Amino acid sequence: xxxxVLASExxxxxxxxxxxxxxxxxxxxLSRIDGNEVVLILPYYKKIKENPAYEVEQVAQxxxxxxxxxxxxxxxxxxxxxxxxxxxxxxxxxYFGGRDGAIYGHLDDGERFAFFSKACLIGLxxxxxxxxxxxxxxxxxxxxxxxxxxxxxxCFGNTRCMFTIHNIEYQGWASADFFDDVLALPxxxxxxxxxxxxxxxxxxAIEACxxxxxxxESYAKELMYPYYAHGLDSVIAxxxxxxxGITNGIDTxxxxxxxxxxxxxxxxxxxxxxxxxxxxxxxxxxVGLPVREDVPVLVMVTRLAGHKGLDxxxxxxxxxxxxxxxxxxxxxxxxxxxNFFRELARKFPKKAAAKITFDLGLASRIYAGGDIYxxxxxxxxxxxxxxxxxxxxxxxxxxxxxxxxxxxxxxDKEGKGGLGFTFQSYNADDFYGALQNALRLYHNDPDAFxxxxxxxxxxxxxxxxxxxxxxxxxxxxxxx
Ligand code: GLC
Numbered sequence: 001x002x003x004x005v006l007a008s009e010x011x012x013x014x015x016x017x018x019x020x021x022x023x024x025x026x027x028x029x030l031s032r033i034d035g036n037e038v039v040l041i042l043p044y045y046k047k048i049k050e051n052p053a054y055e056v057e058q059v060a061q062x063x064x065x066x067x068x069x070x071x072x073x074x075x076x077x078x079x080x081x082x083x084x085x086x087x088x089x090x091x092x093x094x095y096f097g098g099r100d101g102a103i104y105g106h107l108d109d110g111e112r113f114a115f116f117s118k119a120c121l122i123g124l125x126x127x128x129x130x131x132x133x134x135x136x137x138x139x140x141x142x143x144x145x146x147x148x149x150x151x152x153x154x155c156f157g158n159t160r161c162m163f164t165i166h167n168i169e170y171q172g173w174a175s176a177d178f179f180d181d182v183l184a185l186p187x188x189x190x191x192x193x194x195x196x197x198x199x200x201x202x203x204x205a206i207e208a209c210x211x212x213x214x215x216x217e218s219y220a221k222e223l224m225y226p227y228y229a230h231g232l233d234s235v236i237a238x239x240x241x242x243x244x245g246i247t248n249g250i251d252t253x254x255x256x257x258x259x260x261x262x263x264x265x266x267x268x269x270x271x272x273x274x275x276x277x278x279x280x281x282x283x284x285x286x287v288g289l290p291v292r293e294d295v296p297v298l299v300m301v302t303r304l305a306g307h308k309g310l311d312x313x314x315x316x317x318x319x320x321x322x323x324x325x326x327x328x329x330x331x332x333x334x335x336x337x338x339n340f341f342r343e344l345a346r347k348f349p350k351k352a353a354a355k356i357t358f359d360l361g362l363a364s365r366i367y368a369g370g371d372i373y374x375x376x377x378x379x380x381x382x383x384x385x386x387x388x389x390x391x392x393x394x395x396x397x398x399x400x401x402x403x404x405x406x407x408x409x410x411x412d413k414e415g416k417g418g419l420g421f422t423f424q425s426y427n428a429d430d431f432y433g434a435l436q437n438a439l440r441l442y443h444n445d446p447d448a449f450x451x452x453x454x455x456x457x458x459x460x461x462x463x464x465x466x467x468x469x470x471x472x473x474x475x476x477x478x479x480x
Pocket of ligand 1: 017018019166167215380382383384403
């Protein structure tokens with residue numbers, strides 16, 4: 001099957017969050033399935049352009065019309081990718097290559113990604129790579145299914161389009177004039193993209209695509225409710241016949257405590273006792289906490305954003321400092337959370353460490369050196385770091401929502417029957433209760449705690465199963 005995957009980020013080239021990780025692993029997993037030809041198209045951001053590791057050659061160039069604008073686009077082929085995925089970058093000095101700063105957050109993001117979406121389709125047509133399936137992701141590529149129907153039918157008449165929602169919170173809202181000024185679509189599409197008198201490109205994608213997926217089964221159900229759907233619940237409900245949840249995997253090649261080059265010691269489920277203890281001691285030393293084997297190390301690697309449940313952790317932060325435990329947090333984000341954790345670490349230097357930075361190596365050492373992983377997210381479409389943590393033998397404590405509910409079945413107080421500790425309703429006391437169950441097991445029954453760690457390490461979180469499920473849906477869309 002010929003598959004084109006379109007996204008605004010993909011590791012290792014460019015990544016701001018989980019989407020980047022998925023775009024590293026999913027295309028690769030699809031390319032390993034019977035003879036699939038997979039291409040991945042990403043924007044050519046300045047950061048990629050300036051990285052000498054990525055050798056490219058130009059294979060196409062053309063102009064892209066967006067309303068009254070006409071902008072140059074180049075297609076650059078990555079020359080030195082090691083697997084079977086062919087990576088292309090859309091080159092535009094104006095929208096990507098000449099911009100400083102982050103991937104997102106520019107005033108004209110809507111226009112930038114409308115350009116990208118259209119350039120991907122023109123690029124595929126110019127290169128004569130006519131895919132059976134286009135898989136596009138989140139609001140940045142949400143114009144794709146609409147453009148396919150409205151303007152590219154002649155070329156892609158047999159191509160089917162899947163739109164995947166990684167997070168419904170970001171929908172690509174724009175003022176009403178964006179429809180004429182930038183998208184310049186036929187009149188009949190105006191209402192399909194309209195929401196409350198404004199343009200919502202994600203709504204357009206949900207309506208226009210052949211299938212919608214999201215990144216866990218529970219999140220697919222949650223999207224029917226206003227609490228989770230950020231205004232799109234009725235649009236989702238109206239299209240629920242074409243919605244499926246497929247829980248993400250993780251890149252088990254990269255996230256492997258036996259080989260991870262960032263770790264001071266390596267281990268697997270059999271050698272966890274020695275290897276993890278060495279990683280724990282090294283982590284305590286690295287972040288400046290007392291090196292003690294008998295104290296539980298609670299860890300969190302996260303964007304410091306509201307929906308990650310940080311308000312719950314802030315609420316119980318001082319209570320937690322009365323317990324015999326250590327807390328290590330890594331991440332950047334909203335200033336009030338950054339300040340809270342800096343302050344906590346300053347007041348309790350023997351108990352809390354806050355690393356307000358982005359550091360992939362330290363992230364690995366935290367997954368390996370921790371005992372208990374905290375992920376109290378208010379909502380979580382899938383979440384990847386709870387799986388990374390389990391792969392490194394760190395027991396998760398999570399809010400039972402979205403992908404956290406699907407990947408962390410709850411265990412009882414003896415640590416049996418599940419993979420971690422969960423709480424049902426989003427409040428700080430319930431979170432604290434679940435965390436205390438984990439701490440009790442750690443202190444009172446070390447053998448049971450170790451058995452739980454080993455069970456967590458033995459789970460298959462690879463992309464093999466989810467990639468197979470994507471293939472099933474691709475075949476269904478194509479009527480095979
Ligand atoms: C988004 C979601 C996260 C998910 C990731 C990859 O970042 O917030 O839950 O794991 O996308 O699908």
